[in-house]
Amino acid sequence: MVSNAGGCVRPVRLAGRSDHVDVATGEMRRAPIPPTVHVRCNNRRASACPDCSRLYQRDARRIVVQGLSSDDGRDYAGCPAWFVTLTAPSFGPVHSRRAGKGAESQVCRQRRGTCEHGRALACTQRHAADDKRLGEPICARCFDYGRAVVWNAMLPTLWKATRDRLESAVASAAGLTVTGLRRQVRVSFVKVAEMQRRGLVHLHVVIRVDGRDGDGGLTVAPGWAAGDLVADCLRDVLATVAVDAPDPAGVALLDTAGALPVQPATDGRYAVGWGRQVDIRRIRLGGETDAGKVANYLAKYLTKSTLDGGALDSRVRSLAHLARLRLPAHQRRLVEACWRLGTDRAFAEALDTAAGRTPGRTVGLLRWSHGFGFGGQ
Numbered sequence: 492m493v494s495n496a497g498g499c500v501r502p503v504r505l506a507g508r509s510d511h512v513d514v515a516t517g518e519m520r521r522a523p524i525p526p527t528v529h530v531r532c533n534n535r536r537a538s539a540c541p542d543c544s545r546l547y548q549r550d551a552r553r554i555v556v557q558g559l560s561s562d563d564g565r566d567y568a569g570c571p572a573w574f575v576t577l578t579a580p581s582f583g584p585v586h587s588r589r590a591g592k593g594a595e596s597q598v599c600r601q602r603r604g605t606c607e608h609g610r611a612l613a614c615t616q617r618h619a620a621d622d623k624r625l626g627e628p629i630c631a632r633c634f635d636y637g638r639a640v641v642w643n644a645m646l647p648t649l650w651k652a653t654r655d656r657l658e659s660a661v662a663s664a665a666g667l668t669v670t671g672l673r674r675q676v677r678v679s680f681v682k683v684a685e686m687q688r689r690g691l692v693h694l695h696v697v698i699r700v701d702g703r704d705g706d707g708g709l710t711v712a713p714g715w716a717a718g719d720l721v722a723d724c725l726r727d728v729l730a731t732v733a734v735d736a737p738d739p740a741g742v743a744l745l746d747t748a749g750a751l752p753v754q755p756a757t758d759g760r761y762a763v764g765w766g767r768q769v770d771i772r773r774i775r776l777g778g779e780t781d782a783g784k785v786a787n788y789l790a791k792y793l794t795k796s797t798l799d800g801g802a803l804d805s806r807v808r809s810l811a812h813l814a815r816l817r818l819p820a821h822q823r824r825l826v827e828a829c830w831r832l833g834t835d836r837a838f839a840e841a842l843d844t845a846a847g848r849t850p851g852r853t854v855g856l857l858r859w860s861h862g863f864g865f866g867g868q
Contacts, residue, residue, distance in 0.1 A: 495529055498542040502529035537794045538801030544794040552790040555681060559699065559774060559782035571717050572699040572774040574785050577729065578766035579642055579691035583634030586627050588618045600629065608632045626688025627821045634821075636828040637739030638761060640864035641842065643692055644855055645736045645763040646684075647867060648846050650694065653765075654680070656732050660724040665715050676716055677701045677709065685792045690825045690863045695789055697774070698725075722771050733764035737841040739832055798822055803861040813860075822863075829860035 496502035505528045511520045537544040559572055589597040596619075602612035610630035618625055628634035662672040682696040700721055702712040738761040774785055797803040798818070803826070807813050810830055813823065833839050833856035843855055846866075859866040 497531050497546070499529075499531045500540050500542060501532045501534070503532055504529055535794050536796050536801065536804050538796045538799075539804050548790045548794050551793050552786045555697065555786035555789055556782050558679070558681065559697065559785065570699055570701050570712055571721070572697060573722055573725075574770075574772045574774050575694075575696040575698060575725065576768075576770040577694040577696065578768040579687075579693065580764065580766040582636075582639040582642070582691070584612070584629040585634075585689045586614055586616075586618060586622075586624045586629065588620065588622070588625055606630045606633050623819070626690070627819070628689075631820070631824065634824075636824050637832060639691060640825060640828045640832065640856065641736050641739055641761060642763055643690075643862070643864035644842060644859070644866065645734060645846055646692055646694070646865060648734050649732070649763050649765070650682070652734050653728060653732050656728045657721075657725055660728050661716075661721055664720055664724055675703055675713055677703060678721075681789070683789045683792045684865065684867055685795065686797050686862070686865070690822060692865050695792065697785060697789070722773070725771060726769065729765050729769050733762040734845070736761045736763050736845045737838055739838065797862050805861065806858065807860045825863040826860045829856040829864050833857035833860070 507523075509522050511522065512518070531543050531546075532540050533547070534540045534543050535547040584600060584602075586599050588599070596617050599614035599616050599618055600612070601615075605611055606629075608630055610633070612629065614629060616622075616624075658669055658672065658678065661678070662669045665672065665675075667675065677700070679699045679701070680696060682694050685693045685695060687693060698721070700712045700716045702710040702716070704710045738759055775781060802816055802818055803822070807816070807826055807830075810827065813826055813830070816823075818826070832842070839856060843849070846855060848855055855866055856864055
């Protein structure tokens with residue numbers, strides 16, 4: 492039993508029957524499955540099953556290393572690749588830890604005065620790496636919970652728009668049509684989502700460019716793609732790309748502390764775009780950013796839970812269910828914002844339509860409230 496489950500801490504017990512067929516005569520015998528048959532749960536989250544999580548992590552690392560290092564025995568050198576980190580915009584000041592000179596971090600936030608709710612804008616603490624206040628808003632009433640969860644919900648749509656715009660931008664810079672570009676190169680992606688302590692998702696993306704031969708097979712990338720053209724086009728796209736979403740202004744967001752206001756709506760639409768912090772690094776074999784290090788970095792986040800301890804490893808079924816969970820105040824407000832917005836039928840349908848989902852089936856914000864609105868892993 493232990494061998495079949497591979498050391499899984501929460502194996503799945505199989506029930507049913509087993510059919511045995513004699514290939515020579517066609518005779519079939521049916522036998523019940525013994526009650527001791529167990530298989531892996533295959534849960535990727537380390538907080539749910541450490542053993543299955545490690546297996547998932549090792550497999551993912553091998554896939555990334557193989558995808559960056561070679562392809563059907565060919566050398567990597569002719570196929571440029573980049574490691575890109577895309578961030579979320581700010582929805583309100585939060586406690587953070589900034590690295591300083593030496594081992595000590597810098598002061599969290601040097602500001603003067605107070606916010607409109609009377610809270611000091613400054614934090615003179617030097618937070619340790621395990622400080623529970625990291626990611627918590629300086630003032631919860633100033634933090635825009637509504638737009639934060641909408642941004643998470645719209646992230647897959649924003650990423651798709653980014654991919655499409657990047658393809659068009661590279662084609663234009665290379666003097667090609669999009670169809671002509673696809674005949675010359677193949678642009679491949681692998682991405683991993685990292686949930687920050689402030690409850691917003693970052694994307695870590697590997698981009699690789701291969702050339703195509705006359706038969707459509709993969710070959711060394713053409714000379715114009717081997718330089719920084721793709722990276723330069725990506726920077727331009729990230730600075731301007733945005734997708735429309737309904738503005739959550741006007742929907743009541745309540746918690747035990749009272750009303751949490753959101754920024755006033757302008758025209759009823761909210762432009763979802765990337766944050767200012769963007770990091771694009773060339774991946775080089777044997778260099779500071781090589782395939783092995785990138786694969787290790789991505790694999791680390793593949794098994795990370797939304798919240799340390801695994802309290803949000805499964806769906807939140809209702810606000811009553813949420814009340815029974817032991818969550819920090821900031822994370823509780825994010826989940827609650829998903830439920831307040833998701834139960835507003837008009838807003839939920841508009842958001843599902845903007846995200847490309849069929850309205851009325853399973854409202855995205857309710858289904859993914861345990862991921863603060865982000866509908867992915």
